[in-house]
Amino acid sequence: MAISCPKCSSTIPPDRYNRPSSACPGCDSQLITAAFASLISGPSQTGSGQVLIDEDQASCFYHPNKTASVPCDNCGRFLCSLCDVDFGGKSICPACIENYGDNSSATSMDTERVLYDKLAMGLAIIPTFITQIVALFLAIKHWTSPITIPPRHPLRWRWIATVLIALAELWLLSMLVFGDF
Amino acid sequence: MGTFLRFFDRSSAWLADDHILVAKRVFWTERYSRFYLADIQAVSICRTQTSLVWSILLGAATGLLALAGLLRGFHPAILVWTAIFGVPLAINLALGPSCICCVYTAVNVHRLSCFNRLSKAIVFLQTIKPLIAEVQGEVSDDEIAEKARLIPPLRRGAPGAPGPRKISHYEGGVHTALLVMMLLVAIASGLQMAAQNEFVGWTLVLLVMAQFGLAIAAASRQSGTDIPGGLRMVVWAAFSHSLVLPVLFVFAGVLSIRRGFSDEFSSLDLAFSVILLLSACVSGVLFAVGRHLLSTFRNDYRLKRMAARTRTQTQAQSQTFGTTEI
Numbered sequence: 001m002a003i004s005c006p007k008c009s010s011t012i013p014p015d016r017y018n019r020p021s022s023a024c025p026g027c028d029s030q031l032i033t034a035a036f037a038s039l040i041s042g043p044s045q046t047g048s049g050q051v052l053i054d055e056d057q058a059s060c061f062y063h064p065n066k067t068a069s070v071p072c073d074n075c076g077r078f079l080c081s082l083c084d085v086d087f088g089g090k091s092i093c094p095a096c097i098e099n100y101g102d103n104s105s106a107t108s109m110d111t112e113r114v115l116y117d118k119l120a121m122g123l124a125i126i127p128t129f130i131t132q133i134v135a136l137f138l139a140i141k142h143w144t145s146p147i148t149i150p151p152r153h154p155l156r157w158r159w160i161a162t163v164l165i166a167l168a169e170l171w172l173l174s175m176l177v178f179g180d181f
Numbered sequence: 182m183g184t185f186l187r188f189f190d191r192s193s194a195w196l197a198d199d200h201i202l203v204a205k206r207v208f209w210t211e212r213y214s215r216f217y218l219a220d221i222q223a224v225s226i227c228r229t230q231t232s233l234v235w236s237i238l239l240g241a242a243t244g245l246l247a248l249a250g251l252l253r254g255f256h257p258a259i260l261v262w263t264a265i266f267g268v269p270l271a272i273n274l275a276l277g278p279s280c281i282c283c284v285y286t287a288v289n290v291h292r293l294s295c296f297n298r299l300s301k302a303i304v305f306l307q308t309i310k311p312l313i314a315e316v317q318g319e320v321s322d323d324e325i326a327e328k329a330r331l332i333p334p335l336r337r338g339a340p341g342a343p344g345p346r347k348i349s350h351y352e353g354g355v356h357t358a359l360l361v362m363m364l365l366v367a368i369a370s371g372l373q374m375a376a377q378n379e380f381v382g383w384t385l386v387l388l389v390m391a392q393f394g395l396a397i398a399a400a401s402r403q404s405g406t407d408i409p410g411g412l413r414m415v416v417w418a419a420f421s422h423s424l425v426l427p428v429l430f431v432f433a434g435v436l437s438i439r440r441g442f443s444d445e446f447s448s449l450d451l452a453f454s455v456i457l458l459l460s461a462c463v464s465g466v467l468f469a470v471g472r473h474l475l476s477t478f479r480n481d482y483r484l485k486r487m488a489a490r491t492r493t494q495t496q497a498q499s500q501t502f503g504t505t506e507i
Contacts, residue, residue, distance in 0.1 A: 002329075002332050003222075003285055003329075004290070005225070005227060006225055006226075006227045006281040006282070006290075006292065007227045007229065007281060012225070014325070014326040014327075014330050014332075015326050017223070017322065017325055017326055017329065018325065018326075024227065026348060028409070028410045029227050029228055029410075030228040031225060031227050031228070032225065032226040033223060033224075033225045033226075034223060034224045034225070034310060035222065035223045035325045036221060036222060036223060036314070036317050036320075036325075037314075037317040037318050037319070037320040038220065038221065038287075038317050039223055039285075039325065039329060040320070040325055040329055041317075110213060111212060112210065112211065112212045113213075114210055114211075115206070115209045115211055116209075118209045122209065148204065148206075148211055149202065149204065149211075149213060150193060150195045151195075
């Protein structure tokens with residue numbers, strides 16, 4: 001795909017690639033464009049699978065008329081070169097990739113996560129009885145749920161803070177509403 | 182690698198062994214995009230004027246408040262408000278110029294909003310360049326430039342990729358009117374400073390309002406045209422000038438009214454005279470710069486058209502008569 005200017009979307013001429021500084025032909029903005037080998041190498045060619053010649057040979061699970069070349073590293077099904085998907089150095093079948101989205105431990109496939117600890121902490125700060133109770137409920141239910149993918153401190157301090165803030169606010173609100181115990 | 186924080190969203194980029202993870206958080210939901218080093222075709226960084234605009238706006242507000250502090254003494258309220266505008270101004274200046282950073286793959290273009298400052302974006306590029314070269318292999322710049330010429334240009338509406346915007350020619354009619362208005366504002370400001378006349382004052386108010394309207398019209402008209410960048414900046418400067426000038430007058434007036442108009446009449450006169458002088462100078466300079474840029478732009482376009490017409494005529498003649506060997 002040709003490279004376009006991020007500002008005005010004009011196509012950048014190839015002679016301006018990999019220069020310390022150049023100007024966009026459309027908007028004249030200062031531009032730095034770094035182009036790499038994959039721009040000119042084109043898409044990698046995958047095999048379409050070898051047709052099964054000998055009946056005794058193992059065949060692909062999804063294409064019975066093609067020879068199996070590798071087993072799936074996740075489920076063990078035999079795969080032809082067409083079904084063999086290189087995923088992080090492993091050979092995975094399309095069905096396992098589709099199922100990865102439901103598997104909470106497969107962090108490499110996650111595209112979206114709800115950060116329950118931040119949600120609970122936000123709710124705990126709002127001083128109403130209901131939000132504190134909801135925050136405590138979330139803390140108990142999602143204490144071991146996976147949090148953000150980028151690396152974080154192993155101590156789940158947000159959950160600890162949420163519980164402490166929720167309990168403190170519940171106590172303060174009770175004092176205000178019901179008076180001193 | 183980088184973090185971008187706004188009021189309710191946060192974008193960050195993380196470098197893994199074989200890919201870059203971009204995490205964008207909105208409230209309590211986080212979305213992830215992965216760009217494998219083997220798939221990245223290009224990275225581009227385009228400098229923008231966003232930080233400059235913010236510096237001008239924050240600087241104008243800080244300067245205004247500092248001026249009020251100098252004229253009236255640094256009341257705690259003025260100090261607080263000066264800090265409210267001054268601290269973001271200092272942060273904005275410290276972070277440096279702003280930019281747009283995009284990653285290109287075979288199927289899409291993704292803007293990395295966490296690298297919105299030129300210094301951060303350049304560090305990002307310098308970090309991933311050797312890693313990408315290690316994964317994809319080293320290729321010389323000349324070979325990339327030569328083979329990239331064979332890639333067809335982007336067609337409008339191509340899925341996953343922005344199409345090129347059509348640039349049309351524009352002679353600058355509205356810009357001419359705006360420049361004339363700026364000249365009139367400069368003259369009226371100078372007259373008002375000298376004469377302190379009510380009629381001239383009201384005329385100046387009407388001219389500034391007209392300049393404001395013409396600046397908006399010129400800004401919208403110049404979009405998608407071949408008007409040069411310098412002239413576009415003049416339009417935005419005229420817009421800012423017509424916005425800031427009334428605010429300055431109101432501010433000076435309010436400050437004087439709070440202290441008692443009759444007691445501060447002479448200093449109010451001085452403040453107004455300074456503002457009018459600045460206005461006249463700014464308008465005059467903008468008019469001169471804008472006129473020069475517009476006339477240069479029109480001359481260049483006329484020369485290009487003449488050259489193109491001459492080339493077309495020469496080609497037509499050579500096709501009609503052919504080349505004859507004597």
